[in-house]
Amino acid sequence: MNSTVTPNPSYPKHVAIIMDGNGRWAKEKGKIRTFGHKAGVKAVRESVSYAVKHHISALTLFAFSSENWNRPAQEVGVLMELFKLVLGSEVKKLHKNNVKLRVIGDTSRFDEKLIQKVEAAQTLTASNTGLTLNIAANYGGKWDIVNSAKMLMEQVQSGQLSIDDINEDTFGQHTCAADLAPVDLLIRTGGEQRISNFLLWQVAYAELYFTDSYWPDFNQTLFQTAVDDFCDRQRRFGKTGEQVSQ
């Protein structure tokens, strides 16, 4: 990975990316959709390199949604194999770069081999202190929220928690990536302007950035363009522009 640059305090601390457009990228080249998924791995490397180089604290990548099971079985199969392959081939380099890798989502539906690979990668990188890289796999924003509600209800039922203790803080603590800064910047490639059940709770005040570039074409220059755009925005969090610029 490339050498690091001085941290910029105006940069986002947590960036989330909806990596979309692999299928259309491949189709435009006269190839099958899965060719696009394979090509997308390079863009993942580029994004991680950018985040490491610029001291972004957390990068959350949407790799497979809870709805993506509805795709043709062959495509789902290729995506699962690719996931295994990439975990195996990239984890050492990530570890060397002090990256803490985590998989967020309902991994229980994955096959045993994939679950083992995920666990091994998480264990190896658990004490790293650099970038936290979350891979959202079989992730759904609604699932995340329902899961948090269930955990809180269990605590209420067992008497550990009272209903009055349920608030935005306690609720948020049980959602994925609760220990990280909220998402500052959400990027979606591929031209669609929707959230597709990605992080819902966590993007409450994120800046949204959409680009027509397909995911396999995403690179450090395009990441920088998104970050520059973010830096030009005024985040008001409910206040007036005058209050914020004081």
Ligand code: IPE
């Ligand atoms: C995103 O690209 C990758 C996954 C959802 C796994 P797509 O496969 O959705 O590509 P398009 O949107 O069909 O072009």
Ligand code: IPE
């Ligand atoms: C969202 O992309 C999921 C991922 C990028 C992993 P989709 O391509 O599945 O989204 P929709 O269905 O077009 O909204």
Ligand code: MG
């Ligand atoms: Mg898509």
